[in-house]
Amino acid sequence: MRIILRLSIILLIAVITAVSTSTYDEGIASLYRQSNAVSAIDTTPVSPVEVETIIAYRREHMKALSAHYRSLESIINNNAPFDSHVLDHVNALIMLAQHTDETFPTGTTMLESEGWGAKPLIWEEPESFARIINDFQVSLETLQVVITSQNLGSNPVNALDQVRQSCLACHQQYRVRNS
Structure with a gap:
């Protein structure tokens, strides 16, 4: 509620x-x-049933982010013939990024039985985590400007790489990979 x-x-x-x-x-x-x-993180306690549901949702949210990023990568880096789709994917990423921090309420660290997912460090360092989420959002806004500006000096490959780097910064610090 x-x-x-x-x-x-x-x-x-x-x-x-x-x-x-x-x-x-x-x-x-x-x-x-x-x-x-x-605040980047909701501090409302959640029940064990909600924890599993929230983690499952968060994983789907991340898959959606990844799918849009990979689609952009195919178009921008690998010349897939779908230039008219680029802005749609960028806008979808921006919209999803607005809600990324909300998918990490307190008490939804990775399940010990699975051994992968969000590290407890997210909730121990909320300011740092919020900064990384903000950097991700800013990198997406920059990509959107590069795509829409048609500026000859703008490089969408570099802007897309900045988005990738912001994702990796979070994953390296706050995620245990699924083996």
């Missing part, structure tokens, strides 16, 4: 911010900064 209330408040702030700024995108960018400044 607390998560739903928090999401409702965030949505209300997004609408107010979007209306009070000149564009919707500026409003959303402002919302990123505001929500990251408050």
Whole structure:
């Protein structure tokens, strides 16, 4: 219930911010900064049943992020003939990234029985984790600007690599890989 209330408040702030700024995108960018400044991780305790459900959802969320990234990689780095899809994938990543921090409520560390997933360090270092999530969001916004700017000096390969590096920074510090 607390998560739903928090999401409702965030949505209300997004609408107010979007209306009070000149564009919707500026409003959303402002919302990123505001929500990251408050808290990256919900501290509401969850039940054991909820833990498994949340972890399963988080893994699907990460798979969705990965699928959009891999699609972009195929188009940008490997010349797959789907240039018209690039912005759709970038926008999908931006939208999913808005919710990434919410998929890590307190008490949802990796299941010991599985031995892989989110390290407890996420909840021990919430500011550092929030910074990494913010860096990921900023790298996606940069990629979006590069894709939409049509600036000859802009390099989508480099911008996409920055997105990759931000993903790896989080995974290296806060994830135990599935063997």
